[in-house]
Amino acid sequence: MNWLEGAAAEAASAGDYGRVIELARDAARMTQRQLAEACGLSQPTVSRLEKRGVADYNMKTLAKAARHLGIPLALVGLADARTAPPARADRASPTARAEKPDPLHRRRFLAGAIAAATIPAAVTASRLSPGPEEQAEVLRGATSAFRRMDASVSARQLADAVQGHLRLVRSVAAQSADQPARARLASVTSEVASFSAWLSWDMADAGSARTWYGEALRLARRSGDELLIAYQQGSLAQFEVEAGNAAQGLGLIQGAWRLLEGRRPAIAAAWLRSLEAVAHATAGDQRAAERALAASEAAAGRVRAGEEPPWPWVFTFDQRKLAAARVIGEARLARPHRVLSSPDDAQTVLTFPHEKQRAMLGLDVARGHLAAGRLDVAYAVATPCLDTGLRLGSGRVIEGARAFRRGYASTSPPAFVRDFDLRLRDAYR
Known part of the structure; x- marks a missing residue:
C-alpha cells in the first residue's frame, strides 16, 4: 500500500487516524474482529477507533493497530516508538485499556500529529531531507497544523507541544548559514511565537501573551x-x-x-x-x-x-467572520436590539466552525438577549458556551462567561441561573 499518496495520506494529513487504520485493514482483507483479536482488543474498540475522526486517540490502541498493519507510525501521529509499550498480561481488559485516557502520552501524540500533517509538504521535495529553501515550508506546514488543532484541543495541551516546535524552529534558524533562509526561518519563528501568544491568551495569561506577541512582531520585522x-x-x-x-x-x-x-x-x-x-x-x-x-x-x-x-x-x-464582527461590534456598542434584529448573523456565529471562537461569539449573542430582558433565552445560549470553555480549558471563554453572569443580579435567581453558577464553580476544580 502506498502510504505517501491517495486516501491514506489525505486522512493522515487531516488527522483522521482511524480512517488510516480502516483503509489499511481493508487493504489487508481483515475484518474488525480479526484485527481486534490480533491486537488483543475488542471488536467494538476497533470500530470506535476507526470512526473517531479528527479527535483525541488512545495512543496504545492506535500504535497496536498501526504496527500490526505495517503502517508507518508517523502516518497516525506517532513519531516516538516509546508511545506504545508492549502490552502486559497483568493490565486491565482490552476494552478498559482502549477507553482509559492516556494523558502521559498526549504531548508525544500532538508532536507526532505534526509529522503526519507535514507529510504532503515533505514528500513533494526533491529529497527526503529538505534543503535550506525547503526547511521553512516544512516547519511552516507543522505550525499551520497546530493552528488548526486549536479549534478543538485545549490550549494547555497544545502549549507544551508548540513550545517544543518553537525550540526546533529556533535551532534550525540558528544553524542556517544562508541569509535568505535565515529571513524565511525568522518569519516561521514569528508565526510560532504569535501562536504561543494566542494560546497564552486563551489560558487567560495576559502577561505571557503580550510578551509572545512582542516577540512575534520583532521576528516579523527581522524577516522583512x-x-x-x-x-x-x-x-x-x-x-x-x-x-x-x-x-x-x-x-x-x-x-x-x-x-x-x-x-x-x-x-x-x-x-x-x-x-x-x-x-x-x-x-x-x-x-x-x-x-x-x-x-x-x-x-x-x-x-x-x-x-x-x-x-x-x-x-x-468569509461571511461568517463578517457576521462575527457585526455581532461583537453591536454588543460592544450596547445595542442588543441590533444583534437580535439580525437573526442571520446570530445564527451564523452560533454555527461557527471554531469551537472556542463560537463560544465567545455565542456569549455576545447571549448578552444581547440578556439586555433585551430575555433571561431564559440568554442563559440557554450562554450555558453551552460555558460548557465548551470548561471542556477545552479555555480561560478566555470562562472569563467571558463570568462577565456575562455579572450582567444579571438577583437574590433569588431561577434554577437555570443557579445551574450556570454551579458550572462556573467547576472551573476551579
Missing part, C-alpha cells in the same frame, strides 16, 4: 516580510483591544495599514477593517465602527470563493 509584520501588528492590536486598550489597538492597526500601502490582499483588508470596527465599537465610536465594518464587507466581497488564503493566514475571511 511586510505582510507578516502587518499580520502580527493586527494580532497584537486585537489582543490590546480585548484587554481594554482600544486606542493602542487602533494605533497598531493604522500602522499595519501603512505597511500594506500598494499591497493589500483582499483578506488582509477585510480582516484589518473588521479589527478596526471592533476597536472603534469598544471605544464607543459608533460611526467609525460602522464605516470600518462597511469597508470590511466590501473587501470580503473581493475574496474569491475557494481561494487559498495567503500566508500567514491559515483560514480565509
Whole structure:
C-alpha cells in the first residue's frame, strides 16, 4: 500500500487516524474482529477507533493497530516508538485499556500529529531531507497544523507541544548559514511565537501573551516580510483591544495599514477593517465602527470563493467572520436590539466552525438577549458556551462567561441561573 499518496495520506494529513487504520485493514482483507483479536482488543474498540475522526486517540490502541498493519507510525501521529509499550498480561481488559485516557502520552501524540500533517509538504521535495529553501515550508506546514488543532484541543495541551516546535524552529534558524533562509526561518519563528501568544491568551495569561506577541512582531520585522509584520501588528492590536486598550489597538492597526500601502490582499483588508470596527465599537465610536465594518464587507466581497488564503493566514475571511464582527461590534456598542434584529448573523456565529471562537461569539449573542430582558433565552445560549470553555480549558471563554453572569443580579435567581453558577464553580476544580 502506498502510504505517501491517495486516501491514506489525505486522512493522515487531516488527522483522521482511524480512517488510516480502516483503509489499511481493508487493504489487508481483515475484518474488525480479526484485527481486534490480533491486537488483543475488542471488536467494538476497533470500530470506535476507526470512526473517531479528527479527535483525541488512545495512543496504545492506535500504535497496536498501526504496527500490526505495517503502517508507518508517523502516518497516525506517532513519531516516538516509546508511545506504545508492549502490552502486559497483568493490565486491565482490552476494552478498559482502549477507553482509559492516556494523558502521559498526549504531548508525544500532538508532536507526532505534526509529522503526519507535514507529510504532503515533505514528500513533494526533491529529497527526503529538505534543503535550506525547503526547511521553512516544512516547519511552516507543522505550525499551520497546530493552528488548526486549536479549534478543538485545549490550549494547555497544545502549549507544551508548540513550545517544543518553537525550540526546533529556533535551532534550525540558528544553524542556517544562508541569509535568505535565515529571513524565511525568522518569519516561521514569528508565526510560532504569535501562536504561543494566542494560546497564552486563551489560558487567560495576559502577561505571557503580550510578551509572545512582542516577540512575534520583532521576528516579523527581522524577516522583512511586510505582510507578516502587518499580520502580527493586527494580532497584537486585537489582543490590546480585548484587554481594554482600544486606542493602542487602533494605533497598531493604522500602522499595519501603512505597511500594506500598494499591497493589500483582499483578506488582509477585510480582516484589518473588521479589527478596526471592533476597536472603534469598544471605544464607543459608533460611526467609525460602522464605516470600518462597511469597508470590511466590501473587501470580503473581493475574496474569491475557494481561494487559498495567503500566508500567514491559515483560514480565509468569509461571511461568517463578517457576521462575527457585526455581532461583537453591536454588543460592544450596547445595542442588543441590533444583534437580535439580525437573526442571520446570530445564527451564523452560533454555527461557527471554531469551537472556542463560537463560544465567545455565542456569549455576545447571549448578552444581547440578556439586555433585551430575555433571561431564559440568554442563559440557554450562554450555558453551552460555558460548557465548551470548561471542556477545552479555555480561560478566555470562562472569563467571558463570568462577565456575562455579572450582567444579571438577583437574590433569588431561577434554577437555570443557579445551574450556570454551579458550572462556573467547576472551573476551579
